[in-house]
Amino acid sequence: MGGDYAPEEPVKGAIDAVLDNPKVKVFLVGIREQIERELKKYQYPKEQIEVIPATEVIATAEPPVEAIRTKKDSSIVLGLTLVKEKKADAFVSAGNSGAVLAGGTMIVRRLKGIHRAPFAPLIPTAKGPAILLDSGANVDARSAHLVQFAHLGSIYMESVLGRKNPTVGLVNIGAEDEKGNALTKETFPLLKKTKGINFIGNLEAREIPKGGAEVIVAEAFVGNVILKMYEGVGSVMLQTIKSGLMSSFKSKIGALLSKSALKKSLKQFDVTEYGGAPLLGLRGLVVKAHGSAKAKEFRNTILQCITFKEQNINGKIQKYLEAEKAVEKEAREAGQIDHK
Amino acid sequence: MGGDYAPEEPVKGAIDAVLDNPKVKVFLVGIREQIERELKKYQYPKEQIEVIPATEVIATAEPPVEAIRTKKDSSIVLGLTLVKEKKADAFVSAGNSGAVLAGGTMIVRRLKGIHRAPFAPLIPTAKGPAILLDSGANVDARSAHLVQFAHLGSIYMESVLGRKNPTVGLVNIGAEDEKGNALTKETFPLLKKTKGINFIGNLEAREIPKGGAEVIVAEAFVGNVILKMYEGVGSVMLQTIKSGLMSSFKSKIGALLSKSALKKSLKQFDVTEYGGAPLLGLRGLVVKAHGSAKAKEFRNTILQCITFKEQNINGKIQKYLEAEKAVEKEAREAGQIDHK
Numbered sequence: 001m002g003g004d005y006a007p008e009e010p011v012k013g014a015i016d017a018v019l020d021n022p023k024v025k026v027f028l029v030g031i032r033e034q035i036e037r038e039l040k041k042y043q044y045p046k047e048q049i050e051v052i053p054a055t056e057v058i059a060t061a062e063p064p065v066e067a068i069r070t071k072k073d074s075s076i077v078l079g080l081t082l083v084k085e086k087k088a089d090a091f092v093s094a095g096n097s098g099a100v101l102a103g104g105t106m107i108v109r110r111l112k113g114i115h116r117a118p119f120a121p122l123i124p125t126a127k128g129p130a131i132l133l134d135s136g137a138n139v140d141a142r143s144a145h146l147v148q149f150a151h152l153g154s155i156y157m158e159s160v161l162g163r164k165n166p167t168v169g170l171v172n173i174g175a176e177d178e179k180g181n182a183l184t185k186e187t188f189p190l191l192k193k194t195k196g197i198n199f200i201g202n203l204e205a206r207e208i209p210k211g212g213a214e215v216i217v218a219e220a221f222v223g224n225v226i227l228k229m230y231e232g233v234g235s236v237m238l239q240t241i242k243s244g245l246m247s248s249f250k251s252k253i254g255a256l257l258s259k260s261a262l263k264k265s266l267k268q269f270d271v272t273e274y275g276g277a278p279l280l281g282l283r284g285l286v287v288k289a290h291g292s293a294k295a296k297e298f299r300n301t302i303l304q305c306i307t308f309k310e311q312n313i314n315g316k317i318q319k320y321l322e323a324e325k326a327v328e329k330e331a332r333e334a335g336q337i338d339h340k
Numbered sequence: 341m342g343g344d345y346a347p348e349e350p351v352k353g354a355i356d357a358v359l360d361n362p363k364v365k366v367f368l369v370g371i372r373e374q375i376e377r378e379l380k381k382y383q384y385p386k387e388q389i390e391v392i393p394a395t396e397v398i399a400t401a402e403p404p405v406e407a408i409r410t411k412k413d414s415s416i417v418l419g420l421t422l423v424k425e426k427k428a429d430a431f432v433s434a435g436n437s438g439a440v441l442a443g444g445t446m447i448v449r450r451l452k453g454i455h456r457a458p459f460a461p462l463i464p465t466a467k468g469p470a471i472l473l474d475s476g477a478n479v480d481a482r483s484a485h486l487v488q489f490a491h492l493g494s495i496y497m498e499s500v501l502g503r504k505n506p507t508v509g510l511v512n513i514g515a516e517d518e519k520g521n522a523l524t525k526e527t528f529p530l531l532k533k534t535k536g537i538n539f540i541g542n543l544e545a546r547e548i549p550k551g552g553a554e555v556i557v558a559e560a561f562v563g564n565v566i567l568k569m570y571e572g573v574g575s576v577m578l579q580t581i582k583s584g585l586m587s588s589f590k591s592k593i594g595a596l597l598s599k600s601a602l603k604k605s606l607k608q609f610d611v612t613e614y615g616g617a618p619l620l621g622l623r624g625l626v627v628k629a630h631g632s633a634k635a636k637e638f639r640n641t642i643l644q645c646i647t648f649k650e651q652n653i654n655g656k657i658q659k660y661l662e663a664e665k666a667v668e669k670e671a672r673e674a675g676q677i678d679h680k
Contacts, residue, residue, distance in 0.1 A: 061516065126576050136513055139521035173476055173564040176401065181479035181561045205565040206572035221521045224513040225562055228545035229569035236466050236549040237577050237609065244605025245598050254598030258584075261591035265584025269577065 001030035001057050001075045002095020003291050010094065011038035013298020018048040020299065024306055027052050027088055029075040054078045060291070064098030068106055076100060080107040083284035090285035090305035092276060094293040101137050104279045104286040111314065113321035114281035116145045118220070119288060120153060121277035122161075123230060124269045127211030131157050135277060136224035143187040146170070146217050147194055151320050152280045153215035154197045159311035160304070169203030169213030171222055177201065183219055191217070195327075196320065234269055275301035278308070281317060285309070341370035341397050341415045342435020343631050350434065351378035353638020358388040360639065364646055367392050367428055369415040394418045400631070404438030408446055416440060420447040423624035430625035430645035432616060434633045441477050444619045444626040451654065453661035454621035456485045458560070459628060460493060461617035462501075463570060464609045467551025471497050475617060476564035483527040486510070486557050487534055491660050492620040493555035494537045499651035500644070509543030509553030511562055517541065523559055531557070535667075536660065574609055615641035618648070621657060625649070 001007060007030060014026040025048050028035050032053040039049065056074040058067045071077060076095055080103045082088040091108070093100050101119070110117055118134030133149045134141065150168045157166040170191055172180045177188060179202060191199045203212050205226060218226060245255035267273065275297060276289035285308050289301050341347060347370060354366040365388050368375050372393040379389065396414040398407045411417060416435055420443045422428040431448070433440050441459070450457055458474030473489045474481065490508045497506040510531055512520045517528060519542060531539045543552050545566060558566060585595035607613065615637060616629035625648050629641050 126579070139513065171565065173479065173561055184561075205568035206575075208569070209572040209576040221513055221524075222562060222565055225511065225545040225565055226569060229548070229566060230573055232546035232549040233570055233573040234577065235546075237574065237606075239466070240605050240609065241581065241602060244602045247601045247605065251598040251601035254594040254596065254601075256594065258591040258594030258598065261587045261594075262581060262584045265580050265587065266577075269580065 001054070002093045003289065003293050005294060006094070007034050007038050009294045010298050011035060012295035014049060014302065015042045015044050016295055016299040017302035018044055021303065021306060024048065024302060025050070026302065027079070027082060029079040030054050052078055052082070058096050058099045060096055062096060062099065064096060064102040067096070067099050068103045076103050077107065080104060080286065083108050083286065089309045090287060092287045092289060092298065092301050092305065094289040094291055097136070097288055100286060100288045101279065104282050108282045108284045108286055111281055111283055111317060111321060113325060115148055116141055117279045117281040118149050118152065119277045120156060120280045121227065122274040123227065124274070125209055125211035129161065129274055130208070130211065130214050130216055132216045132218065132223055132226060133280065134218065134220040134223050135227045136220050137279065139220045141219050143183060143190055146187045146219065147190050148281070150191055150194070150197050150199065150215060150217045152317060153217065155313060155316045155320060156280065157214050159313055159316060160307050163214050165198045166214035168197050168199045168215040168217060169201065171205060171216060171218040171226065172202035173204070175202050175204055196323070238266070273300065275304040341394070342433045343629065343633050345634060346434070347374050347378050349634045350638050351375060352635035354389060354642065355382045355384050356635055356639040357642035358384055361643065361646060362388070364388065364642060365390070366642065367419070367422060369419040370394050392418060392422070398436050398439045400436050402436060402439065404436060404442040407436070407439050408443045416443050417447065420444060420626065423448050423626065429649045430627060432627045432629060432638065432641050432645065434629040434631055437476070437628055440626060440628050441619065444622050448622045448624045448626055451621055451623055451657060451661060453665060455488055456481055457619045457621040458489050458492065459617045460496060460620045461567065462614040463567065464614070465549055465551035469501065469614055470548070470551065470554050470556055472556045472558065472563055472566060473620065474558065474560040474563050475567045476560050477619065479560045481559050483523060483530055486527045486559065487530050490531055490534070490537050490539065490555060490557045492657060493557065495653060495656045495660065496620065497554050499653055499656060500647050503554050505538045506554035508537050508539045508555040508557060509541065511545060511556060511558040511566070512542035513544070515542050515544055536663070578606070613640065615644040
């Protein structure tokens with residue numbers, strides 16, 4: 001029931017996903033009559049879609065924690081509970097981000113050893129998609145959290161996108177090692193010495209769209225600004241180009257001739273191609289789709305969940321957490337660190 | 341001597357500025373022979389340009405504070421000293437940003453009452469230029485600093501760009517009043533109650549390119565990311581569009597026909613049109629041009645300095661500081677606050 005185009009677009013996206021993949025089963029959680037009215041428009045294998053009725057709706061501006069606590073019969077709470085109870089592998093929502101985040105942590109819960117669960121969307125770059133984490137879940141995070149984000153992102157890029165030993169960059173205001181604010185100055189040496197990731201150093205924001213790193217690590221406030229600047233600059237530039245092309249007769253003819261080539265080359269900057277933003281490090285998969293998501297994004301997000309499961313991402317995350325724990329134990333025994 | 345194209349481009353920019361405005365006098369500070377070799381290429385009124393010889397150069401990656409302390413005969417130290425001694429009204433450099441910042445604070449010094457001097461460049465938006473401060477001078481700033489930035493930016497936009505009662509937005513991860521990290525949550529109510537600015541609330545980064553506010557207030561790390569995302573997304577999209585247009589014979593013809601219209605409409609996103617980033621709140625004007633600045637940007641930056649002087653920006657800033665002091669004094673006397 002979440003997002004700007006519910007229930008039409010989520011339902012259509014679910015239909016597209018089950019038609020695309022016979023192995024997937026989608027539970028559509030929400031107001032039964034509204035969902036069933038939409039479902040009637042399509043032909044699809046009935047056993048692949050099931051409606052789970054919910055009587056409450058969490059609105060966009062509602063205070064998240066309060067909403068999760070009180071609206072027990074909302075689509076977000078019921079959907080997350082399906083994941084908690086292992087009846088579903090993943091939960092997808094385009095609704096209230098704060099509620100998805102709070103509910104994910106409160107209901108599905110973090111894996112043991114995970115400090116914070118970051119939102120980790122794929123973002124377009126000139127060299128293909130990169131993962132950005134944290135894009136907004138945990139503001140004012142600490143350096144140890146950022147180090148975990150680097151590991152989570154590396155596991156995701158390696159398993160879901162097949163990037164071997166993906167490059168990890170720390171977003172900073174300069175490329176030199178000693179640059180930054182208190183947080184990045186503290187995080188840099190930790191990333192440098194942590195094993196199992198391919199840390200390439202500080203990354204200035206201008207290098208992100210150019211493909212400067214495959215795993216982009218940032219504090220959530222900064223990550224959120226990166227994501228939204230992408231959207232903002234992209235849409236304003238496209239608007240400017242469009243009105244430029246429509247400004248004279250000559251340029252209109254030009255636009256007509258170059259349209260299909262332009263469309264094709266700009267497609268790589270279409271965020272909806274990449275699906276939603278997973279909340280990594282929970283005991284099940286929770287994915288936040290854009291509020292403005294349409295059927296294509298819902299379909300891609302559902303298919304992304306299948307890869308997540310098939311690649312056993314959470315198994316790999318748990319393996320990393322065990323290794324981390326072993327390293328910490330060893331260090332504690334050697335009296336080297338007094339952790340946290 | 342600073343920037344990627346010194347001394348050719350700064351000299352050419354100075355020539356263009358004096359030819360454009362008979363009232364301006366430019367001191368070119370640097371290696372005498374190199375500057376004079378460039379000057380010989382041009383015809384210009386000799387009394388409007390004077391060479392100040394400097395024997396040392398501060399390199400891009402040098403530690404700033406150390407460089408300012410030890411290289412007393414560098415162009416940055418000598419140029420800033422001209423401003424300190426009131427022999428010049430403004431200093432313009434495309435050199436080491438950290439050195440310009442450290443030198444500005446150490447040599448020219450802050451106005452009494454200014455907590456921090458922010459870099460404050462104009463950035464392009466769909467509704468014309470906006471001012472972004474702080475774009476990188478003072479990381480880990482406090483809420484009281486951000487409130488001053490709002491005032492400094494408002495004075496600049498009103499005086500230099502003629503925007504009456506310019507709108508002020510606080511960069512945040514959500515538009516609702518209570519959103520944010522510790523810093524923005526503390527800053528929001530202060531901005532709301534401060535007099536003399538037109539605070540319109542939180543501003544999501546995606547609204548910046550759309551022209552969501554005329555004065556954009558952000559902590560320096562965030563401001564720097566905004567500025568660099570602008571550059572990065574802009575250049576990658578233009579590159580993508582260009583290669584898209586060159587991908588087929590048909591699209592090449594289309595590109596030829598639409599080129600001039602496109603160029604014109606994209607000009608508003610050309611950062612060099614707006615000159616450099618002033619460091620506001622010092623006892624004289626210090627402006628940092630882009631490292632990649634060419635003659636046009638140097639010329640525009642010099643002309644921007646004239647407006648700064650003619651509009652008596654520093655007089656207006658001082659008036660605001662006096663008003664702020666009076667408010668604080670009143671509050672202290674009333675026992676309401678224990679300042680800082």
